[in-house]
Amino acid sequence: MIQEMTFTRRSEFLPYNRACLGPEEEQEVLDTLRSGWLTTGPKTRRFEAEMAEFTGAGHCLALNSCTAALHIAMVAAGIGEGDEILTPSMTFPSAINEMVHERITPVFVDVEPDTLNLDVSLVEERITPRTRAIMPVHFAGHPVEQDRLREIADRHGLLVIGDAAHATESTFRGRHVSRFEDMTAYSFYATKNLTTGEGGMLGIEDDQVAERARLLSLHGMSRDAWKRYSSEGYQHWDIVTPGYKYNLTDVASSLGLHQLRKLPGFLLERERQTARYDEAFADLGDVLRLLVRRPHVRSACHLYVIQVRTENLRATRDQVMHEIQAENVGIGIHFRGVHLHPFYRERFGFAPGMLPHTERASEQVISIPLYPGLKEEDQEYVIQVVRRVLLRHRR
Ligand SMILES: *Cc1c(COP(=O)(O)O)cnc(C)c1O
Numbered sequence: 001m002i003q004e005m006t007f008t009r010r011s012e013f014l015p016y017n018r019a020c021l022g023p024e025e026e027q028e029v030l031d032t033l034r035s036g037w038l039t040t041g042p043k044t045r046r047f048e049a050e051m052a053e054f055t056g057a058g059h060c061l062a063l064n065s066c067t068a069a070l071h072i073a074m075v076a077a078g079i080g081e082g083d084e085i086l087t088p089s090m091t092f093p094s095a096i097n098e099m100v101h102e103r104i105t106p107v108f109v110d111v112e113p114d115t116l117n118l119d120v121s122l123v124e125e126r127i128t129p130r131t132r133a134i135m136p137v138h139f140a141g142h143p144v145e146q147d148r149l150r151e152i153a154d155r156h157g158l159l160v161i162g163d164a165a166h167a168t169e170s171t172f173r174g175r176h177v178s179r180f181e182d183m184t185a186y187s188f189y190a191t192k193n194l195t196t197g198e199g200g201m202l203g204i205e206d207d208q209v210a211e212r213a214r215l216l217s218l219h220g221m222s223r224d225a226w227k228r229y230s231s232e233g234y235q236h237w238d239i240v241t242p243g244y245k246y247n248l249t250d251v252a253s254s255l256g257l258h259q260l261r262k263l264p265g266f267l268l269e270r271e272r273q274t275a276r277y278d279e280a281f282a283d284l285g286d287v288l289r290l291l292v293r294r295p296h297v298r299s300a301c302h303l304y305v306i307q308v309r310t311e312n313l314r315a316t317r318d319q320v321m322h323e324i325q326a327e328n329v330g331i332g333i334h335f336r337g338v339h340l341h342p343f344y345r346e347r348f349g350f351a352p353g354m355l356p357h358t359e360r361a362s363e364q365v366i367s368i369p370l371y372p373g374l375k376e377e378d379q380e381y382v383i384q385v386v387r388r389v390l391l392r393h394r395r
Contacts, residue, residue: 007388009327010381016330017191020266020372021255028254040224040247047253048201050260051186054169055178057203059210062248062256063217066165066187067094069202070135071101072246073161073183076204076213079104079132085161086126087135088118089337090358095135095163095185096338100347107131108339110355111139114292116305116365119357120145123152133159138167138177140334141193141300142293146172146180161185166302168194169263173296178203188252191332193266193302194259196252216243269372270301273379277304277368280383286312287390289364303334307364308390315393317364323392324366327385332367 032043044062052060063069079085081103087095089108096106107126112119116139123134134153136144153160162177164170165187170177178184181203188199204210218224220243223235248256274293281288289307293299308320315323324331337358339350352359369382 007384011328013328014330014369014378014381016332016367016369017371018373019190019195020262021195022258022262024258024261025255028258029251032250032254035250038251039249040218041250043250043257044248044253047248047256047260050257051201052203054260054263055176055184055203057178057184057205058207059204061202061204061210061213061217062253063200063202063246064248064252065094065198065246066163066185066189066200067098068217068244068246069185069187069200070095070161070163071098072213072216072244073185073202073204074098074102074104074133075216076209077133077159077161077183079159082130083132084128084130085133085135086123086131087163088137088139088358089339089355090116090139090335090361091137091163091338092165092335093338093341096344105130106338106348108337108350108355108358110357111361113289113357113361115139115142115294116291116357116361117142117144118149120148120152123149124156127156127158131156131158133161135161135163136181137163137165138170138300140291140305141166141170141302142291143167143170143172143177143297143299146177150180159183165189165192167300168192169267169298170300171298182206183209188256188259193270193300194256194263196248196255196259199248199252199256201248215241217246219243219245266372267300270370273370273374274299274301274304276379277370277383281306281386284387284390287394301370303332303367304370305334305365305367306386307361308366310364312395313390313393314395317366320389320393321366323389324368324385327389329382329385330369334365334367336362 048060084105084107090111118136160181162181162184184203186201188196220241221237223237
């Protein structure tokens, strides 16, 4: 039994996440620096083409964050003031903040308690004449019930804009998650499964929307720098719409090209570690709720989220969190519901009680270390620490 093993506190901090970069990325960045072309150029175009092939998207547009991708998606689709978008509150607030900037109203839908994903059975009752889109978040990499969601969207003439920040490589019934969506936003932030430090991508199916999104991503200029300064000679550009400055650099894409190739191997490691945690915590059902993985999906296993069942513990989540960290193990919190944050309470009058599963999870989730390169003995240490802390407070 693990709890009977002798315990020695590690002296070195174990981070909850660590990017996995190798000599291939280093060499590619060096090649880019020596090429003299730093901003959006040939490597970004190649990264876009490879992401389009990987996901099956009609178009892929490289951007400097997932937040930018979600913003551009809404604007390119013509969603704006007074419109409503259905989305979970159990997420990172980036898309929701962008909705506020565009005067779009976020309409929150509660999550399933076992996956913490948007509960598709609650979507239809929240649709109004102002609803324009549904924005699922594939929590921790587990796809939302995509076929049912697509069917509801089609029946009501709504767009599906996916937040796939956790789900770059997730599949639903054997197809990439994006195959059920009109647009899909990916994050290449430092902690994500595929990282470029900062970066993002927007997959787009509609040709005209794709053209508009590309225009919006670089000031609304009729010609990008790669074309303006090419050997064909300088060409005038025009502003045809007031756009944004959201383009991805070739330095970042240098990382992305190799990270994308390594993604399938990374996923195998994530799946192995996830299975190991599932097995190690299987007997703690009274104090720990583990996320379920449905048989018809392949999750990107982006996070390993435990929910501490505070009803059976003499400790709060934050106490458990502090005690885990005190043993030199890094953790993350994904997430505290967006509707509970002060700005959202004040602006929209949101209050506890409106989304019971989201609110319970907000008080119980802790993400523990999971990433390719996490050593087996380090994972065993995490397991030992989590078990010790929970058993200490078990009622
Ligand atoms: C990380 C994250 C984002 C934001 O990604 P950026 O690339 O940092 O803008 C959006 N949504 C979710 C669910 C995320 O986890």
